Amino acid sequence: MNKIAARFRAFAEAQRWIWAAAGSFLLWLGMGLVSSRLNLESLVSNSMSAAFLAIAAIGQMYVISCGRGAIDLSIPGVITITAFLSTGIINAQDANILQGVAVSLAAGALVGLANGLIILFLEIPPIIATLATGYVLTSASLIYNEGFRTFNSAPLLVTLTRGRFLGVPFMFLVTGLLALAAFWLMKRTVYGRSLTAVGQNVDAAALSGIRVRRVQLAAYVISGLFSAAMGVLLAARVSGAFLGMGDSYLMETIGAVVIGGTLIFGGRSTVLGTLFGCLFFVIIVTAMQVAGFDAGVQKIVKGVLIILVLVVATEKPVRN
Numbered sequence: 365m366n367k368i369a370a371r372f373r374a375f376a377e378a379q380r381w382i383w384a385a386a387g388s389f390l391l392w393l394g395m396g397l398v399s400s401r402l403n404l405e406s407l408v409s410n411s412m413s414a415a416f417l418a419i420a421a422i423g424q425m426y427v428i429s430c431g432r433g434a435i436d437l438s439i440p441g442v443i444t445i446t447a448f449l450s451t452g453i454i455n456a457q458d459a460n461i462l463q464g465v466a467v468s469l470a471a472g473a474l475v476g477l478a479n480g481l482i483i484l485f486l487e488i489p490p491i492i493a494t495l496a497t498g499y500v501l502t503s504a505s506l507i508y509n510e511g512f513r514t515f516n517s518a519p520l521l522v523t524l525t526r527g528r529f530l531g532v533p534f535m536f537l538v539t540g541l542l543a544l545a546a547f548w549l550m551k552r553t554v555y556g557r558s559l560t561a562v563g564q565n566v567d568a569a570a571l572s573g574i575r576v577r578r579v580q581l582a583a584y585v586i587s588g589l590f591s592a593a594m595g596v597l598l599a600a601r602v603s604g605a606f607l608g609m610g611d612s613y614l615m616e617t618i619g620a621v622v623i624g625g626t627l628i629f630g631g632r633s634t635v636l637g638t639l640f641g642c643l644f645f646v647i648i649v650t651a652m653q654v655a656g657f658d659a660g661v662q663k664i665v666k667g668v669l670i671i672l673v674l675v676v677a678t679e680k681p682v683r684n
Contacts, residue, residue, distance in 0.1 A: 384624045384640035391647040395654060408533070410650055414642040415539040416598055417616055421624075422546045423590030424617040425638050426583040427490070429550075431563035431630025434580075436587045437494040438479060439617055441501025442472050443610030446595030448508045451605045456516035465596055472592025473585050475501065480581035509607055521600035535597070539639075542593070547635040549586075559583060563630025615663070619670045620645045 392407050420439050427436040446468040454464035475497060482493040517525075524534050550556035558579045561569040570576045594613075599605050624641025626633040648669065652662045 384637055384644045387623075388640055388644040388647055391644065391651060395647065395651045398654075408531075410646050411643060412533050412535060414639070414646040415533070415535040416594060416601065417613065417620060417646060418539050418639050418642040419542055419594040419597065420591050420613055421617040421620040421638050421642050422543060422635060423587035425546075425621045425624075425626050425633050425635070426550075426559070426586045426590075428618075428621055428626055428628060429559050429563045429630050429633045430490075430580045430583050431566060432490075433628065434483075434490040434583075434630070435494070435618060436479065436584065436591075437491060437614065438475060438498040438501060439587065439591045440608075440610035440612075440614045441498040441505070442475050442588055442591035443595040443598060443613060444505045444605070444608065445501045445508070446472055446592040447599035447605035447609055448505055448512060450596040451515075451517070451599045452508075452512065454518050454521070456518055458518045458520045461518050461520060468592045468596050469589055472588035472590075472595070474588070475591075476585035476588025477581070479588070480584035483584070484577045484580060505607055509605075512605070515604040517600040517603045521597070522603070525597050525601040538597070542590070543635050543639055546590075550633060550635060555579065555582065560631060560633070563627075563632070565631075615666055615670070616642075616645055619666060622670060 450464040450468040454460045558574045620641035624637030
């Protein structure tokens, strides 16, 4: 019995996503039994919302993997501004999709680049730098919104974000492909191994020949790209853009990453865990809505949940 317990502990330590996966299943099961609505469609519906959240959360995971408490607070601003950009450029025409997506992704990459340069070369703490960038993006969205008149999406994007094939949402495929790309980059490339080393001990990584600043800069660019991709898809999902549409995804991206098993101090990350963390977070919100909790209570619960996960699951950082 002790051997089985020891093996399970070793497995759970190596595969930290297992807790988020188990928690998601138990939450869905419990919510279904309490509400008498236990069915596969409710799981698919929650997974659909998690698929959107996961895109931005994966980008956040790369930044958190840098270590030393790095967090990208500009994600909501990137989502909102790219939603406006893509909707305006595409103008509900399939022929304009490539142009709209390209401009939006470029904008997200530029924001990530700006974040990285400010943090690494001006030596401003990540939280302060990305928060300031987020304010700039919020102001830009406010200005853009003054003359904004497009409230439709291109048919192809609508199908991609709302449609299904044999009952399976197309968004599952989109998010799955992006997750596979993120996993390959993190686990199968020199860059991914370098990022992990930087998160574990930045000084040791530098002494080993890793170009630390380049690695960290790339993480912020990746976060900007993934946030921009979410902005484009979310705008198609809701048929337009509106001010503050990305605001609710700030705490969710951080919470999903840490609940999924990525260490907040860096050095260990898991794409699969981030996906399950997103599902767990979405089901938690759904359960609170079913229970009739107001928005303020929901935010308190989400904040407390993140703190508890950090207290219980976070390992101490390596001392430099």
